[in-house]
Amino acid sequence: MAKAVRYNEFGGIDVLRVEEVERPVPGPGQVLVQVEAAGINPSEAAIRTGAVADIFPSTFPSGQGSDLAGIVAEVGAGAGGFAPGDEVIGFSQQRSSQAELVLVEAGNLIRKPENISWEVAGGLYVAGVTAWGAVHSVQLEKGETVVVAGAAGGVGSLAVQLARRAGATVIGLASERNHAWLRRYGVIPIAYGDGVADRIKDAAPEGVDAFIDTHGNGYVELALALGVAPGRIDTIADFAAAAKYGVKTDGGAEAGPGAEVLAELAGLIADGHLEVEIANIYPLSRVREAYTELEYRHTRGKIVLKP
Template sequence: MPKAVRYDGFGGIDVLRVEEVERPVPGDGQVLVRVKAAGINPGEAMIRTGALAQVFPSTFPSGQGSDLAGVVEEVGAGADGFSPGDEVIGFSDKRASQAELVLVEAGDLTRKPAKVSWEVAGSLHVVGTTAWAAVRAVHPEKGETVVVSGAAGGVGSLAVQLARRTGATVIGLAGESNHEWLTSHGVIPVAYGEGVEDRIRATAPGGVDAFIDTFGSGYVELALALGVPAERINTIADFAAAEKYGVKTDGSFAAGPGAKVLAELAGLIADGHLDVPIAKVYPLAQVREAYTELERRHTRGKIVLRP
């Protein structure tokens, strides 16, 4: 029997377990995917603790995860365009991707380019579509300057690269250990912490035009203090500040058709125009260890499970 991550109620990392489940059977328009890699995300941890219960109600036992990449195992009626053996990238809206076998709607899949690794493909959906939407929300242009907080994290590391592709100057807020990586991707690194406003002003004497906050903890207020208009600030982490100041909160759901965005991002990766850093890979059985690492919030790039 296939294995999957499950938990029976809200709680900490210790509620997570991996257990045998019934083999899924694809229904109309569905594809059964044997998962090769499944990324993990901070939002999943928040759902598991119950912090987002008002927005994302849970029923138990619950599965976990959205991102996935794998090989088509079986195709249901009406799931045109896919055949057993196809390598695919996709996502599940059923909190189910952290498993050996996952049912996916055919419209939520796209083909995996051969040059894209399983680890990168399996961790692309949430961070990729979120970074895509966040950059589009603040619409940086050539000659402008945009600041990205959490610039080496899962979303931030892609947002800085997508913002650079617009021709804008990009300042990335990150710890010293990530400055070399940011510089190598055409991003100007600035250390976060006390005095960050002064460091940004010194780095961008002409001012800051747009701000993408992927971390929370006061960055919306910092952006406003730097003179960035509210309509050109986007946060995916501080919704209280967004409501208070009227800034944007565009994330994964604002990106548009997920499979279409995934296909475009995968194409950029395959062509060498976008780098998705992989921080660490864990076997499915070590899901607790993976989330322990994630929740430290000091990871460059993505943490991935390999069933």
């Protein structure tokens, strides 16, 4: 038996349970991973409430989570050269990573570099691939200016670093307590709230070329008001505005390029060119507390579960 996060109906944080489940058995091409760390993400909370059931339907009882890092416990036939004891980073496409033992397709795993912590590795996939997709979607060129809304969150904190690596001037919208952190990465911090458009214009007198919205709540409209072309606006949070104005929604990890980009990001972290901020670490048994913190939407970086 092994412990796993489960829920039996759509609802709030109170529907989450940590239950004993049968030990999974890997089939052909599958790897059984003993999870050392699993990230949590806002998209999982949206799926759990049923708010996006038309896009991501659930079968109950449902597990939860995509991000994971751990040690290979067992392999099925043809499992891509993995062997018990290998340290890996990967993702589950079955919403099951928040557990002690998880079945993963071998193609969704990469080997973990030795100098990446379990916490960073376990929280990398969703935020990392989403940030990578969002930055690439707005087609940044060296010397251009991009605004990132939610610049200190799990996705935003990586997007600003990737945008800086692309040679862009980056303006990060975040609460003032995160401004010093953003400056460490060469980001121009701007407080959100009343007057934000004027503050952005002051920081970018020659205009804004691109806009990445990781937060929602009117930032697509703000980008358009700043004169950014719809084709260079990407939101991962406001799909209604995207449909209304024709802006991009690239960056969702579910449709992303997967292990190839995960390996690229892990390499950047291992070489010291990218950092993943860990906001907090919770044991699996405190999964409700972890999501309570996440839903405050004031977290800098990633929240991670440790089975």
